[in-house]
Amino acid sequence: MPDVIKVLLLPFVFLLIGVLASAQMNIIPPVWQQTLPVVLLSTFLVLFGLAWRFNKGRLILVVFALCYPLLMVKQFPNHSISDFVTVSLIALFIAGLVSEKGFANRFSFNRLLFIGMLVLWNMAEIREWVSFDKLDQMDVPIVEKSIRSSLLMVIEVVVLGVICTRAILQNDRFSASVLVSAVALIVMHYLPLDVNQIQLILVTQGALWCWFLLVESHRMAYRDELTGLPSRRSLNEDFMALPKSYAIAMVDVDHFKKFNDTYGHDMGDEVLRRVSSILADECHYGSVYRYGGEEFTVLYRGKKVEKAEEELDHIRSWIEDEQIEVVHRDSKKRVSVTASFGLALGGGQDEGYETLKKADESLYQAKKKGRNRLVVYGKRGKSATKEKT
Numbered sequence: 001m002p003d004v005i006k007v008l009l010l011p012f013v014f015l016l017i018g019v020l021a022s023a024q025m026n027i028i029p030p031v032w033q034q035t036l037p038v039v040l041l042s043t044f045l046v047l048f049g050l051a052w053r054f055n056k057g058r059l060i061l062v063v064f065a066l067c068y069p070l071l072m073v074k075q076f077p078n079h080s081i082s083d084f085v086t087v088s089l090i091a092l093f094i095a096g097l098v099s100e101k102g103f104a105n106r107f108s109f110n111r112l113l114f115i116g117m118l119v120l121w122n123m124a125e126i127r128e129w130v131s132f133d134k135l136d137q138m139d140v141p142i143v144e145k146s147i148r149s150s151l152l153m154v155i156e157v158v159v160l161g162v163i164c165t166r167a168i169l170q171n172d173r174f175s176a177s178v179l180v181s182a183v184a185l186i187v188m189h190y191l192p193l194d195v196n197q198i199q200l201i202l203v204t205q206g207a208l209w210c211w212f213l214l215v216e217s218h219r220m221a222y223r224d225e226l227t228g229l230p231s232r233r234s235l236n237e238d239f240m241a242l243p244k245s246y247a248i249a250m251v252d253v254d255h256f257k258k259f260n261d262t263y264g265h266d267m268g269d270e271v272l273r274r275v276s277s278i279l280a281d282e283c284h285y286g287s288v289y290r291y292g293g294e295e296f297t298v299l300y301r302g303k304k305v306e307k308a309e310e311e312l313d314h315i316r317s318w319i320e321d322e323q324i325e326v327v328h329r330d331s332k333k334r335v336s337v338t339a340s341f342g343l344a345l346g347g348g349q350d351e352g353y354e355t356l357k358k359a360d361e362s363l364y365q366a367k368k369k370g371r372n373r374l375v376v377y378g379k380r381g382k383s384a385t386k387e388k389t
């Protein structure tokens with residue numbers, strides 16, 4: 001399944017549940033319907049609390065965007081939700097475009113200030129301090145809507161188009177969830193929904209964003225930021241449930257300090273990304289983790305252990321053949337790096353950490369013997385035995 005579908009699927013499921021449930025509002029018992037405001041308030045309080053705890057300032061804009069139309073409709077019952085949706089869409093638009101800068105700081109303050117100005121403008125319209133009667137009376141010929149309605153439609157199309165393009169290009173959960181929330185607002189705008197139905201859709205939107213934060217925090221805890229690989233914490237947890245037979249490989253980029261010193265830390269980071277993507281793409285039998293620094297770990301479980309040696313040596317030659325373009329003393333050139341591998345078989349009385357230590361010893365042997373090679377540690381404490389170049 002393409003990645004973009006993967007990140008969009010679940011947010012759209014949340015939306016679908018919200019819309020379908022609100023369409024079936026009549027079969028929801030009235031007692032349950034009466035609890036909707038409390039459920040909605042609790043969902044958004046939890047969301048706000050999580051956003052604060054995880055330092056996600058963009059979520060303030062999202063919370064505002066989702067709550068604003070409902071709060072205003074309750075405040076001004078003579079107005080329809082469409083009078084308030086534009087402000088929400090612009091808030092979501094900003095949330096989708098700006099980068100994350102944290103929760104309580106001048107960036108959040110500036111963004112909220114801008115939204116505050118939009119709200120003031122919206123209020124000025126609602127209270128008729130400013131009047132657009134002329135724009136309301138003049139029709140745009142083809143669409144047969146007033147200039148003002150047509151302008152609102154243009155804003156919606158632009159906002160949705162930009163957010164949608166960004167969700168596809170960025171391919172991340174945040175953009176996908178912003179897109180789905182924007183669609184939810186447009187659904188609220190065009191469908192004749194009562195307050196209860198709107199509340200139900202908003203509850204599912206609040207749940208969507210809580211889910212987003214939980215998945216994000218899990219990713220932050222268990223994924224390495226630079227390479228996207230599972231982190232050492234993930235490896236430690238996998239050590240808790242090792243099968244009877246397993247193997248662990250330690251992989252270390254050779255002379256990496258020298259590479260960093262010669263071509264710079266950014267190029268060093270690029271090397272780590274390349275090596276990790278080769279490991280992730282070419283390792284079909286094992287699970288790859290970033291252990292830390294320029295070290296990676298591969299864990300083979302069960303029968304897959306038999307494939308470890310052959311596969312690791314294949315990966316070693318892939319890394320060796322990979323060409324990386326670097327800029328050095330104002331000229332571009334292509335360079336390559338190598339990596340050393342230490343492999344140890346686990347099982348029996350050994351804990352994962354003991355096997356890892358053996359793999360590390362083999363790695364040390366591989367370094368000592370000239371690097372760019374795989375050394376396999378014999379089972380049950382034999383010294384390093386097998387070497388491949």
Ligand SMILES: Nc1nc2c(ncn2[C@@H]2O[C@H](COP(=O)(O)OP(=O)(O)OP(=O)(O)O)[C@@H](O)[C@H]2O)c(=O)[nH]1
Nearest residue numbers: 252253254255256257258260265268269293294367
């Ligand atoms: N660019 C970059 N460098 C890192 C990162 N993590 C660790 N390093 C660097 O990796 C280097 C590791 O150096 P050493 O442990 O001396 O190993 P080495 O130079 O690869 O030498 P051998 O392992 O003996 O081949 C250090 O200079 C660290 O600063 C990172 O995330 N990015």
